[in-house]
Amino acid sequence: MATDLDPRIWPRHATRGPDGELRLAGVDVRDIAAEFGTPCYVVDEADFRSRCRQWRAAFDGATVYYAAKAFLTVEVARWVAAEGLALDVCTGEELAVALRAGFDPRHIEFHGNNKSEAELDAALRAGVGRIIVDGFSELRMLARLAAQRGVRPRILLRVTVGVEAHTHEFIATAHEDQKFGFSLAGGDAHAAVKEALGCPDVQLVGLHSHIGSQIFDTGGFEVAAHRLVGLLRDVRDAHRIELPELNLGGGVGVAYVAEDDPADVTDFAAQLRGIVTAECATAGLGVPTLAVEPGRAIAGPPTVTLYRVGAIKPVVLDGGAVRTYVSVDGGMSDNIRTALYGAAYTCTLANRLARDGGLRARVVGRHCESGDIVVRDTQLPSDIADGDLLAVAVTGAYCRAMASNYNYLGRPPVVAVRDGKARLLVRRETVDDLLRFDLGASDSAE
Ligand code: LLP
Secondary structure, three states, X not given: OOOOOOOOOOXXXXXXXXXXXXXXXXXXXXXXXXHHOOOEEEEEHHHHHHHHHHHHHHOOOOEEEEEHHHOOOHHHHHHHHHOOOEEEEOOHHHHHHHHHOOOOHHHEEEXXXXXXXXXXXXXXXXXXXXXXXXXXXXXXXXXXHHHHHOOOOEEEEEEEOOOEEEEOEEEOOOOXXXXXXXXXXXXXXXXXXXXXXXXXXXXEEEEEOOOEEEEOOOHHHHHHHHHHHHHHHHHHXXXXXXXXXXXXOOOEOOOOOOOOOOOOHHHHHHHHHHHHHHHHHHHOOOOOEEEEOOOHHHHOOOEEEEEEEEEEEEEEOOOOOEEEEEEEOOOOOOOOHHHHHOOOOOEEEOOOOOOOOOEEEEEEOOOOOOOOEEEEEEEEOOOOOXXXXXXXXXXXXXXXXXXXXXHHOOOOOEEEEEOOEEEEEEOOOOHHHHHOOOHHHHHHHO
């Protein structure tokens, strides 16, 4: 049947069935809720994988590292590998998940602003392909560990280029005041290049920058590329070496609501290449191998969170208007983004046809906190009722990954749908799971 589902927001294989129910990759969400319970993350596997392929094709000849921090499970790491992408991890724990999935360590890069000795050593032991060095102390620690192991890791230096970008705007002169990277303006980036080149135990292969997240305006990348190529030129002039790799990080935005207008991946890739090629031509440099690190743009849109509606409460606002608070059985523990960033989301009635969209509503969770909001402003059918299912779109990135056990809620399961079938990837956490870590609980069981 005709659908109200904006294809830029909902998973590629989302449709409405005969009762108006939401179907994801041919699976009726009522069946998913019955089998796996709610709340539940449902990921459209083919959609996730096709986004991997789209990035790979758009950046043919470059390296696309999927940013694991957005969302990672063992199975997801396998999808990423099968689609030919590399992987960006930023903790020893993410690395362990990737290795458990059998991810080829040569295609893993290791990030982090405060890597421990144990993490760096684990990265060397695994033989990760690249380590993105974030500070002088790390550079020295890494060199020492590499010498002990008799290896010579390939490294990039993370450069703070003085650009901060989010959604619609970017600031190109500020933002040195943060924890990541070597400052370009302050001279640390130049000094770090010199030190790394002088260090026999590491192999400096390039520069890295990451300017922000959920970016629509590609101007920020343009300024970052301009400044990084400037540094490549300075390095050539000072040290007679052309560093062969340039990693421009992640940050490409996605549409959460209808007003969002993110860049198309193919256009973005062409633009980025164009900028780097032109800047290198001006500087008289060969074009380095590019790398990018998309997280949200791959993981976000293929996933939907399913909730069961519970308490419904109309509240009279100043001026007499009514806002109806629609409570669901999850909340800020499975999606902290609304509370933390004021993020906007799209939701829909998922178990039946909506007769109208007449109710001015706010979707809230079940946590003991008034900031526990899932969708701040939305219109829902006026007959929405306890027991209905609600689906929230674009919850694949930074939702499960940032989930908590606040109020002792177990984190929801992850279900993959594909070709009419649903498959559990990660099961729901139970209160028994949580009590297993509480040593008092095992005392009293004896
Ligand atoms: N590379 C680096 C070095 C990063 O720090 C990040 C994200 C990425 C790549 C991936 O960025 P993406 O393509 O996903 O925008 N929790 C926030 C987002 C934090 C992003 C942190 N770094 C949120 O929920 O919006």
